[in-house]
Amino acid sequence: MTRIGIIGIGGFAQRHLASIQECGEKGLCHLEAAVIRSTEKYVAALADLKKTWPDLRVYLTLDEMIKAEGDGLDLVTIPTGIPSHREYAVACLNRGYHVLCEKPAAGTIEDVLAMIEAQEKSGKILAIGFQHMFTPSIQRIKKIAINGDLGKLISLTSTARWKRTSMYYNRNSWAGCLEDEGSFVFDSPIQNATAHYLQNLLYLAGPTRYESALPVTIYGENYHAQNIESADTQYIRCTTAEGVSLSFAVTHATEEVDGPYLECLFEKGRITWSKDNGACTVYDGEGKILETFDNGDSPLFRSVFDDTLQAMKENRKPLSHIGNAYQHTVCINYLYKASEGIWDIPDEYLGHNEVTEEPYLGYSENLAISSEEENTVIKGIDEAMKSMYEKGGQSFFEAGLPWARKGKTLDVSLK
Numbered sequence: 001m002t003r004i005g006i007i008g009i010g011g012f013a014q015r016h017l018a019s020i021q022e023c024g025e026k027g028l029c030h031l032e033a034a035v036i037r038s039t040e041k042y043v044a045a046l047a048d049l050k051k052t053w054p055d056l057r058v059y060l061t062l063d064e065m066i067k068a069e070g071d072g073l074d075l076v077t078i079p080t081g082i083p084s085h086r087e088y089a090v091a092c093l094n095r096g097y098h099v100l101c102e103k104p105a106a107g108t109i110e111d112v113l114a115m116i117e118a119q120e121k122s123g124k125i126l127a128i129g130f131q132h133m134f135t136p137s138i139q140r141i142k143k144i145a146i147n148g149d150l151g152k153l154i155s156l157t158s159t160a161r162w163k164r165t166s167m168y169y170n171r172n173s174w175a176g177c178l179e180d181e182g183s184f185v186f187d188s189p190i191q192n193a194t195a196h197y198l199q200n201l202l203y204l205a206g207p208t209r210y211e212s213a214l215p216v217t218i219y220g221e222n223y224h225a226q227n228i229e230s231a232d233t234q235y236i237r238c239t240t241a242e243g244v245s246l247s248f249a250v251t252h253a254t255e256e257v258d259g260p261y262l263e264c265l266f267e268k269g270r271i272t273w274s275k276d277n278g279a280c281t282v283y284d285g286e287g288k289i290l291e292t293f294d295n296g297d298s299p300l301f302r303s304v305f306d307d308t309l310q311a312m313k314e315n316r317k318p319l320s321h322i323g324n325a326y327q328h329t330v331c332i333n334y335l336y337k338a339s340e341g342i343w344d345i346p347d348e349y350l351g352h353n354e355v356t357e358e359p360y361l362g363y364s365e366n367l368a369i370s371s372e373e374e375n376t377v378i379k380g381i382d383e384a385m386k387s388m389y390e391k392g393g394q395s396f397f398e399a400g401l402p403w404a405r406k407g408k409t410l411d412v413s414l415k
Contacts, residue, residue, distance in 0.1 A: 001029060002030070002075055003032045003072060003074045003075070004020055004029055004031050004032060004074070004075050004077065005032060005033040005034065005035070005065055005073045006020070006034050006035070006077045007034075007076065007077070007080055007084075007088055008035065008036070008037075008079055009036055009046070009049065010045070011079070012102060013080075015079070016077045016102075016305070017031075018302075019302045019305035020305070021052060022302060023305065023306075023309065028309065029309065031053045032057065032072060032073060033056065033057045033059065033069055034049070034057075034058055035060070035061060035062050035064075036058055037060060037061070039058065057069075062091055073097055074097065074098060075099070075309075075312065076097045076099055077099075077305075078099060078101040078102060079102045080102065081172060082107055082187065082191070082192070083174055083179075083180045083181065085101050085102070085104075085107075085115075086106045086107075086112075086114055086115055086183075088101070089101050089115050090114060090115060093122040093124055094118055094121075094122065098124045098125040098127075098308070099124065099125065099126045099127070100125075100129065101127070102128075103128055103129045103130050103196065103199070104191055104192070104195050104199075104325065104328055104329060104332070105128050105322060105326065105329055106329060107179075107185045107186055107329075107332075108184045109326075109330055111184075112322065112325070112326050112329045116322050116323065116326065119322055125318055125321070126321065126322040127304060127307070127308040127311070127318040127320055128321070128322060128325035129304050130199045130320045130324075130325060131196075131300055131303050131304040132196040132200055132300070133200065133203050133319060134298075134304060134307065134319060135298060135300065136293070136296060136298050137273060137279075137280050137295050138200055138203070138273075140293055141264060141271055141273065141280065142203065143209075144271065145204055145205075145264070145266075146207070146208065150267065150269040150270075150271075150282075150284075151266050151267030151268035152267045153205065153244050153264065153265075154245070154266060154267060155245040155247070155264075155265045155393070156201045156204055156244065156247075156262065156263070156264050157246075157248075157262070157265070157392060158201060158248045158260050158261065158262045159250065159259055159261055159389040159393075160189075160248075160249075160251075160258070160259035160260035160261075160275075161250070161254040161257070161258045161381070161385055162193055162194060162250070162251075162252055162254070162257050162258075163254050163257050163375065164189075164232070165355045165374065165375040166227075166355070166373050166374055166376070167373045168252070169226060170373075175228075176229060176230050176232070177229050178230050185230075186332050186333070186336060187230050188231040188232070189231070189232065189233075189234055189251065189252055190234050190250060190331075194250050197250075198248050198331060199325070201238075202215075202238075202328060202331070204264065205240050205244045205246060206324075207242075209319070210317060210321075211324065212327045212328075213241075213242070214240070214326075214412070215238035215239060215240055215330065215331060216239055216240060216241050217409050217411055217412060218238050218331060218335060219237040219238075219338055219395070219408065220237075220334065220335035220336070220339045220407045220408075221339050221343075221397060221405065221407045222234055222339040222341070222343065223342065223343045223344075223345050223396070223403070223404070224253075224342055225251075225345045225350055225376045226252070226253065227376075229342075230342060231339075233345070233381075234248075234250055234251075235247070235250075237393070237395065237409075245393075248393075249389065249393070249395070251378065251381055253345075253350075253376055253378045254377060254378070254381055255375070259274070259275060260274075261274050263389075267285075268285045269283050269284045269290070270282075277295050278293075278294050278295040279294045280292060280294065304318075304319075307319050307320070330412060334410055334412055337408075338407045338409065340407065340408060341405075343405050345378055345403045349378060350376055351376070351377045351378075351379055352374050352376055352377070353374060354373075355373040355374060355375055384396075384399055387399065
């Protein structure tokens with residue numbers, strides 16, 4: 001039976017706890033310990049945990065848990081904020097624990113390299129929570145790409161418009177920030193809420209089932225409509241060593257929650273994908289439908305957890321290992337360099353609406369709505385981004401939007 005420790009029990013940690021509980025009901029694992037920095041804040045949640053795991057041991061810090069538990073843990077899960085990923089993952093690996101860390105891997109390339117070094121020295125698993133890679137739809141597209149069923153992969157184009165209001169940026173100390181307490185975060189749509197969908201592009205362009213593609217060039221644009229330090233509207237275009245073009249446009253400054261959508265263009269056909277349960281349609285070169293599929297009733301959030309446990313048992317890398325998440329961090333870091341700034345969208349192009357309901361799914365803690373909360377929207381952004389996608393993945397600048405600025409294309413001299 002796998003003995004598990006967890007760092008934090010609020011927010012997205014609820015997803016980890018649900019997976020641990022389902023695994024525990026099968027007799028495969030047991031939650032032994034938890035780090036809860038503020039037990040006063042989580043009195044009710046801790047009481048609920050004790051009903052399931054009455055012998056759960058609680059610590060205020062990770063150091064306390066490591067010293068007290070010693071060899072008594074096999075796996076530690078880290079569903080914490082981006083700024084803490086490197087510190088917590090390295091400490092757990094150095095102690096000899098396997099690690100499942102929430103996405104994205106970390107804030108900077110240097111952070112991820114330090115995590116990779118600790119993983120290699122320890123010989124333990126370091127999995128990253130990019131669970132969308134495991135879905136049947138993405139795995140089926142990956143198989144088509146690897147097998148060459150539609151010929152060579154030419155491009156992957158994606159877009160998303162996910163409404164996020166000022167409430168979203170007030171939820172913690174690093175939301176919407178470039179750094180927090182000396183650690184770079186680069187919090188933004190592509191780094192956080194829609195990180196999975198850039199990861200999907202990188203993964204689908206990789207040469208084997210266990211590999212993501214490393215870009216050789218990256219072009220980027222960053223903007224903000226909200227009063228934040230980082231970006232809420234972004235565009236990135238990458239090219240891989242094999243010549244595949246990857247593009248992703250996303251904004252939080254919208255009235256809508258729509259997408260993401262993905263189009264995979266091959267020499268002999270194309271595949272369309274949408275987040276609506278991963279609904280896919282495969283077309284041949286003449287537009288004839290060859291196949292349709294979706295994710296069915298596949299458990300999304302448990303997949304990365306199940307694979308991590310199985311990888312521990314089989315002494316192999318998990319599918320979403322640190323080496324498969326490194327490329328995402330490379331993209332984020334070079335996106336900010338290529339944009340040469342985070343550009344303000346002038347007031348004349350913005351609209352402001354009152355927030356009347358809490359619109360975010362996936363958070364267990366209610367966010368209080370005050371009269372100061374508002375939704376800042378870029379006028380015309382929805383139709384503009386639909387057109388950008390339909391035209392093969394244009395950037396905001398290429399689409400001729402009056403507030404947009406041209407970014408740079410940078411060589412990525414990394415291996």
